[in-house]
Amino acid sequence: MAAITNEDLIKLLGDKFGSKITGVNEPYGLLTFETTKDVIIDVLGFLKESAGSGFNFLTDITAVHYPERNHIAVVYHLHNMVDKIRVRIKVFIHEQTPTIPTATVLWNGANWMERETYDFFGVKFEGHPDLRRILNMDELNVHPMLKQYPLEDPNRVDKKDEYFGR
Amino acid sequence: MNHNQPVYTDNDPQDELVTLNLGPTHPATHGVFQNILQLDGERIVSGVSTIGYIHRAFEKIAEHRPFYQITPLTDRLNYCSSPINNMGWHMTVEKLLNIKIPKRVDYLRIIIMELARISDHIICNTIIAQDTGATTTFLYLFQFREHIYEIYEEVCGARLTTNIGRIGGFERDFNDIAFAKINKFLKEFPVALKEFESLLNRNRIFIDRTAGVACVTPEDALSYSWSGPLLRATGVDYDVRVNEPYCSYDDFDFEVPVGTSGDIYDRYLVRNEEMWQSVSLIEQAMEKIKHEPAGVFHADVPDFYLPAKEEVYNNMEALIYHFKIVMGEIDAPKAEVYHAVEGGNGELGFYLINDGGRTPYRLHFRRPSFINYSMYAKMSEGMLLSDAIINMSSMNIIAGELDA
Numbered sequence: 001m002a003a004i005t006n007e008d009l010i011k012l013l014g015d016k017f018g019s020k021i022t023g024v025n026e027p028y029g030l031l032t033f034e035t036t037k038d039v040i041i042d043v044l045g046f047l048k049e050s051a052g053s054g055f056n057f058l059t060d061i062t063a064v065h066y067p068e069r070n071h072i073a074v075v076y077h078l079h080n081m082v083d084k085i086r087v088r089i090k091v092f093i094h095e096q097t098p099t100i101p102t103a104t105v106l107w108n109g110a111n112w113m114e115r116e117t118y119d120f121f122g123v124k125f126e127g128h129p130d131l132r133r134i135l136n137m138d139e140l141n142v143h144p145m146l147k148q149y150p151l152e153d154p155n156r157v158d159k160k161d162e163y164f165g166r
Numbered sequence: 167m168n169h170n171q172p173v174y175t176d177n178d179p180q181d182e183l184v185t186l187n188l189g190p191t192h193p194a195t196h197g198v199f200q201n202i203l204q205l206d207g208e209r210i211v212s213g214v215s216t217i218g219y220i221h222r223a224f225e226k227i228a229e230h231r232p233f234y235q236i237t238p239l240t241d242r243l244n245y246c247s248s249p250i251n252n253m254g255w256h257m258t259v260e261k262l263l264n265i266k267i268p269k270r271v272d273y274l275r276i277i278i279m280e281l282a283r284i285s286d287h288i289i290c291n292t293i294i295a296q297d298t299g300a301t302t303t304f305l306y307l308f309q310f311r312e313h314i315y316e317i318y319e320e321v322c323g324a325r326l327t328t329n330i331g332r333i334g335g336f337e338r339d340f341n342d343i344a345f346a347k348i349n350k351f352l353k354e355f356p357v358a359l360k361e362f363e364s365l366l367n368r369n370r371i372f373i374d375r376t377a378g379v380a381c382v383t384p385e386d387a388l389s390y391s392w393s394g395p396l397l398r399a400t401g402v403d404y405d406v407r408v409n410e411p412y413c414s415y416d417d418f419d420f421e422v423p424v425g426t427s428g429d430i431y432d433r434y435l436v437r438n439e440e441m442w443q444s445v446s447l448i449e450q451a452m453e454k455i456k457h458e459p460a461g462v463f464h465a466d467v468p469d470f471y472l473p474a475k476e477e478v479y480n481n482m483e484a485l486i487y488h489f490k491i492v493m494g495e496i497d498a499p500k501a502e503v504y505h506a507v508e509g510g511n512g513e514l515g516f517y518l519i520n521d522g523g524r525t526p527y528r529l530h531f532r533r534p535s536f537i538n539y540s541m542y543a544k545m546s547e548g549m550l551l552s553d554a555i556i557n558m559s560s561m562n563i564i565a566g567e568l569d570a
Contacts, residue, residue, distance in 0.1 A: 028261060028503050057404075058391050059506075060515060062530040077504060077517070077532075081404050088504065109391030112540035120225070135218035135569055144226060151230045 003083040004052030006031040016046060023090070032088040037100045040091050044076065044106055053082035061103065061113035063121040067147045070095050072121055076103070093123070095146075102128040120145035183211060186551075190219050194555045196293060197565035201543065208551050213543040217536075221569040228529040232494035233259050233333060234472065236529070241327035243533060244567040246289050247282035247510040248328045249318065254507035257412055258516040259333045259470075262503045267465050270458035271335045272414035273451040277348065278321065278330060279413070279507075280444040280451075284355070285314045286510030287395075287437040287444075290562035294434055295366055297559045298375040307362045313351050320344040334471035335464025348452065356445055363438060373431060380545055380557040382428035390541040394512025394534055396561060399436045400428030406508040413507075418450050430560040469496055494524030511535050511562055535567035 006026055013021045013033070020043075023034040035043050047055040059077035066073065069092075076089040093100055102125040103110040114125040115134040122143035125131055133140065142149055189200040198219040204211040224239045231239070240251040253275050260267060288311050296304040315325040321344050322330040322337065331337065366372045382392075387400040397404055405422045407415040423439035425432030464471050468487045477484035490496060500522045506515040515532030538561055546554045 027501050030504060032502075056388055059513065060517065060530070060532045062517060064519060064528045075517070077515070081402075081409065084409055086504070107391060108386075108389045108544075109537060109540060112536065113391075116536075133218075135221040137218070144223065151226055 004080065004085060006085070008052070009085075009087065012050075013043070013046075017043060030086050030088055032090065034090045034092065037091050037093055040076075040089070041101050041103065041105065043089065044078070044103055047078055047087065048106055052085075053080055055080045055087060057081055058103065058107040058109050058113075059086070061110060061117055063117045063123055063145075065095070065121060065145065065147045066092075067095070072098050072123060074100055074117065074123055098123045099126055100124075101126050104128055119143070122146065182206060190216075194297070195558060197563065197568075199558070199563065199565065199568075201546070203546070203551070203554075205551065210546045210549050210551060210554055213546045213554075215539065215543045217539070218569055220565050224570045225529055225531065228526055230525055232491075232524050233470075233498075233526075234491065236526070237331075238327065238329045240531075241329055242566050243531060243570060244286070244510055244514070244535065244564045245326060246562075246564055247286035248326065249278045249282040249330045250286075250507060250509050251514065252328060252330050253279055253413070254505065254509070254514050255516060256331055256333050257507065258503060258505040258518055260465075261505050262501060262518060262520060263333075263467075263470060263498060265334060265465055265467050265470065267335065267413075268458070268462045269414060269417075270455060270462045271464060273455050273458065274336060274340060274463065275331070275413050276415065276418070276451045277448050278318070280447045281314045281317060281348075281351075283508075283510055284441050284444050285311045286562070287441050290510075290560070291362075291434055291437050291441075293559045294376070294430065294556060295372070297556050298372055300366065300369075300372065303362055303365050306365075307358055310351070310355050310358060313347070313354075317344060317347045317351065320347055332464065332472055334467045337472070338474075339461060339463040345452075348448065352445065352449060352452070356442075359438070359441055359445075367435075367438075375553075375556060376430040376434060376560075378427070379430050379553045380428075380549065380560070382541075382545070384428070386541070387428060391537045392512065392541070393537070394509065395433055395436045395440060396428075396538055397512065398423065399425035399432040401426055406506050406513050410506070412505070417454070418447055420447050420450075430556055433560045496524075498522065506532070509534055511538060511564070511567065531570055533567045533570055535561075535563045536570070539563050539568055 009031055010024055017039060020035050020039045021033050025032055055078035057079040059079045062075050064073045064075060071092045072095050074091045078087050091100060100123060102114060112134060114128055115132060117123050118131055119133040119136050120143055184205045186203045186205050188203055189195050190198050200216040201213050203213045228236050228239060237252050237255055240255045241248040243251050288307055292304040292307050318328050319325050321340055322328050382400050384400040384402050387397050401424050403422050403424050408422055420443045423436050425436050472491055473484035473488055478488045498520050500520060502519040504515060504517045506513045512534030514534055517530040518526055519528040521527040
């Protein structure tokens with residue numbers, strides 16, 4: 001069987017999930033698409049079990065905060081080692097209700113990746129067996145990677161972009 | 167994580183289970199890890215891992231630094247093989263900017279990256295030996311890490327946190343002393359590695375302590391997203407260098423060793439064989455460099471490559487470029503890119519989102535130590551305490567990479 005390509009994957013996913021798959025593009029050859037949180041586990045499970053030789057390796061789970069859109073994107077990277085192809089899946093969830101089903105039902109490795117994402121972005125993975133902070137201390141009451149939390153004292157003026165003509 | 171909260175129990179020692187706080191600082195763990203173990207005699211019943219003791223918020227800091235200032239942050243991830251992290255980061259940015267790198271630079275990078283891989287594997291394998299009681303082998307092979315650091319020093323001036331290379335290539339060409347040191351290393355290291363192997367490979371005590379201990383099935387390893395030597399020891403032949411070649415690794419002839427049972431002995435053998443392969447890769451690269459135009463050590467990308475200092479002081483264009491780069495005024499495309507390299511412990515990935523500003527919008531490190539370590543507490547269940555210690559050494563968990 002020939003190795004699965006990005007075009008095959010788009011077709012497979014389109015047939016199976018239809019309009020739930022949006023925003024398909026291929027930055028630097030890596031197939032990227034968006035989906036919604038109600039089907040994300042189905043999409044991941046489908047990719048793991050049925051797409052080509054199977055995307056059985058969960059490379060990474062992380063998140064990105066887009067405050068101007070009021071959304072947090074949870075980003076999954078999967079890898080099909082046999083066909084040597086990667087895929088990136090994004091799920092946009094509202095920053096006020098950051099919940100998404102857990103991927104620990106598919107991969108054990110998702111456990112710590114989701115804990116890290118919860119720790120830094122406050123994304124609540126529903127059904128996660130042990131959703132606690134992992135790198136920050138338990139007493140911390142913010143999720144520090146959200147964009148509203150500055151790295152340095154916001155009252156400093158010596159690093160403001162406008163003073164450098166930016 | 168729970169900071170500095172050892173678990174106290176008022177258990178009667180005669181009780182069945184004893185709570186043991188292994189770490190955060192314990193000489194046997196070679197780093198800052200805490201595991202709260204429930205012991206039944208010497209056997210571990212359950213364990214809870216706590217990490218985050220040296221978390222430094224690199225991903226947050228990176229959102230406020232221009233690209234060239236992020237390189238020193240990557241040093242401090244896996245500080246046993248920082249050049250691999252540095253190069254991985256440079257290659258990520260080069261992928262984002264579509265920079266074409268000359269072959270000679272690729273080969274020079276491979277020399278440095280493979281030296282770093284050897285130094286990483288030296289640490290891991292000698293420490294397995296050390297923890298099984300073989301101090302001689304530890305001291306004997308460890309001096310070659312020192313020789314590798316001397317090569318780094320000759321190339322970039324630093325030893326541990328190297329900040330080696332620049333976006334687009336190297337900051338300077340390798341000098342004759344550096345090449346002489348590499349050649350000396352290539353001559354002396356195989357002899358020492360051979361002797362190291364002859365001391366351990368068929369050593370009764372070493373085999374008894376490691377073979378059949380902490381076996382991992384390939385299914386489990388893949389489910390826990392393991393990568394690198396640990397995954398290969400279970401029999402899965404996944405190596406980023408082969409699977410999606412970067413930095414001209416496809417020009418080279420090398421083998422990916424795999425194990426069969428995923429136990430500690432297999433991990434040791436896989437790492438040892440990888441050192442041999444790395445030696446061969448360096449030899450091949452040294453040979454290939456001779457056929458490339460001499461003196462090429464960076465790509466011709468003045469927008470991104472910092473010009474030499476003497477140029478900056480004497481040349482208008484260089485001064486302008488220097489100013490623009492240092493002030494972060496370069497325009498980078500709005501795009502996102504994932505780039506992975508084979509680090510000492512597995513797939514080291516950089517997920518970079520650029521929104522056209524002077525700093526990344528988001529930078530995420532896929533850190534193999536962090537992902538590999540998530541299985542540790544589960545693995546330890548049912549294991550003898552002394553085996554769990556060697557198991558941790560054989561996973562080569564580097565605290566800097568674990569906690570980012």
